[in-house]
Amino acid sequence: MEEELLLIPGPTNLSPRVRAVMGAPQIGHSSPKFYDSFKELLQLTADVFMGKRGLPFVITGSGTCAMEAVVASLIEPKDKVMVLDTGAFGQRFALINEALGADVEVLPSKLGSPSDTKILDERLSSEPYKAVFVTHVDTSSTVANPVSELSKVVKKNGALCVIDGVCSIGGSPFNFEELGIDVAITASQKALGAPPGASLLYLADNALTILEKRKSPIRSYYFNLARWRKVMEDPRVYLATPATQVILALREALRMVMEEGLEIRWKRHKLISEALRSGIKGLGMKIVAEAGFEADTVTGCYTPEGLAAQIHSRLTLDHNILVAMGFGPERERMLRIGHFGNLTGSQTLVALSALEATLKSLNVNVETDALAGARDILAKLA
Ligand SMILES: Cc1ncc(COP(=O)(O)O)c(C=O)c1O
Incomplete structure (x- = not known):
C-alpha cells in the first residue's frame, strides 16, 4: 500500500x-561512533x-521537553514572566511556568491574530520581567x-527572549544571531523532517551565564540544562540513555536540510504555503490567519459549515491523505494542513486536487479551475 501523505x-x-x-542495526550509546555522530x-x-x-543542545524528548527544560533551568520561583498567547502552545508555556512557580502574565491575541508589539x-516598560x-x-x-x-521590543526592555520555533525552524526564515535572542527551541518531527523524539535548543552565552548564576537550585533532574550542558560539551558524559535511532535519524535529516540549503528550503516552504492558500481560497474557504501573518509551515482554514469532520475522513479514506482538524474549541470548524519537511510541489497539487474532489463529493459548489492560481505558484518550484 502506498504511504499515507501526512499533512498533519x-x-x-x-x-x-x-x-x-531508523532501520539500521543498533549501535552503542557510549560508543565512539555515537559520540562522533552526536558531535x-x-x-x-x-x-x-x-x-x-x-551552545546547541539536543535532548531525547518531544518539543515539550525543550519547553520545560528552558523554564525549569532559567526561571526561578516567583520570577515575573510574560507569555504571548497566540494559541495552545503559548498557553502551554504559561502552564509550564505556572507549574514551576513563576509569576505568569499572559498577553492574549484573537484567534488568527499575532501578538501586539x-x-x-x-507592558514590558511598566515593570521588570525576567523573560518573555x-x-x-x-x-x-x-x-x-x-x-x-x-x-526587538523584548530586548529593548531588558528581558530574556525565548522563542518556540517548533513549527518554524527549518521551514521559515529564522536566524538566531540576527534576532539577537537568548533561547530558541525546536523539535525533530516538523520542518526538520526527522521522526519525533528529539528536542533541540540553542542558548546564547548570556542565557548560559544566567543558568550558571541562578540563586536557587534547579528543581529537576532531567530538565536541568546545567547538567545537559556537560553532555553537549562532551558527549561521552552520561546523563540518561539517548534515543539513539532518533538522534542518528535527526543527524541525517539535518544533513539533508543543509544540503538543500536554508534559503532554498525556506523558499520552497513559502511557495508551497502560498500555493495552498491560493488553492484553499479558490475552493471558497477562508484562511484562519490574518493576512500577512500566515505561516509558511501550516495553514488553517474554515470549512463549509459542519463539514470539517467529513472532509477530514474522506481525505483519509478516499485519498490516503491525513490532515488535522482544528485545535480545541475550533475542532469542528477548521482544518489544519501541515506543509513542511520534504513536501514537494507535486504532492501539494495532489493534496489540493484531493480537497477539490472531496468538496465536490460533498455537494459543495466549487468554481471551475479553482486551483489555477496554485498551479501557477507551484510552477515556480519546478
Ligand atoms: C509550536 C509548538 N510548540 C510546542 C509543541 C510541543 O511539541 P511536542 O508535541 O513535540 O511536545 C508543538 C507541538 O505541536 C508546537 O507545535
Whole structure:
C-alpha cells in the first residue's frame, strides 16, 4: 500500500535516507561512533538555528521537553514572566511556568491574530520581567508571529527572549544571531523532517551565564540544562540513555536540510504555503490567519459549515491523505494542513486536487479551475 501523505502539523513523512537510518542495526550509546555522530549533530543544530554565540543542545524528548527544560533551568520561583498567547502552545508555556512557580502574565491575541508589539512594549516598560516567551508559529492557530519586531521590543526592555520555533525552524526564515535572542527551541518531527523524539535548543552565552548564576537550585533532574550542558560539551558524559535511532535519524535529516540549503528550503516552504492558500481560497474557504501573518509551515482554514469532520475522513479514506482538524474549541470548524519537511510541489497539487474532489463529493459548489492560481505558484518550484 502506498504511504499515507501526512499533512498533519507533525510528524511528517520521512525521506528514504532518514528511514534507512531508523532501520539500521543498533549501535552503542557510549560508543565512539555515537559520540562522533552526536558531535556532528550538535554542529548541524547550531547551523540550522544559525546560532554562533552560544551552545546547541539536543535532548531525547518531544518539543515539550525543550519547553520545560528552558523554564525549569532559567526561571526561578516567583520570577515575573510574560507569555504571548497566540494559541495552545503559548498557553502551554504559561502552564509550564505556572507549574514551576513563576509569576505568569499572559498577553492574549484573537484567534488568527499575532501578538501586539505595541501592547507588549507598554507592558514590558511598566515593570521588570525576567523573560518573555514567544511562539513563532503556533500550530493550533496557524499564526506566524512577527518575531523580529517582538524580539526587538523584548530586548529593548531588558528581558530574556525565548522563542518556540517548533513549527518554524527549518521551514521559515529564522536566524538566531540576527534576532539577537537568548533561547530558541525546536523539535525533530516538523520542518526538520526527522521522526519525533528529539528536542533541540540553542542558548546564547548570556542565557548560559544566567543558568550558571541562578540563586536557587534547579528543581529537576532531567530538565536541568546545567547538567545537559556537560553532555553537549562532551558527549561521552552520561546523563540518561539517548534515543539513539532518533538522534542518528535527526543527524541525517539535518544533513539533508543543509544540503538543500536554508534559503532554498525556506523558499520552497513559502511557495508551497502560498500555493495552498491560493488553492484553499479558490475552493471558497477562508484562511484562519490574518493576512500577512500566515505561516509558511501550516495553514488553517474554515470549512463549509459542519463539514470539517467529513472532509477530514474522506481525505483519509478516499485519498490516503491525513490532515488535522482544528485545535480545541475550533475542532469542528477548521482544518489544519501541515506543509513542511520534504513536501514537494507535486504532492501539494495532489493534496489540493484531493480537497477539490472531496468538496465536490460533498455537494459543495466549487468554481471551475479553482486551483489555477496554485498551479501557477507551484510552477515556480519546478
Ligand atoms: C509550536 C509548538 N510548540 C510546542 C509543541 C510541543 O511539541 P511536542 O508535541 O513535540 O511536545 C508543538 C507541538 O505541536 C508546537 O507545535
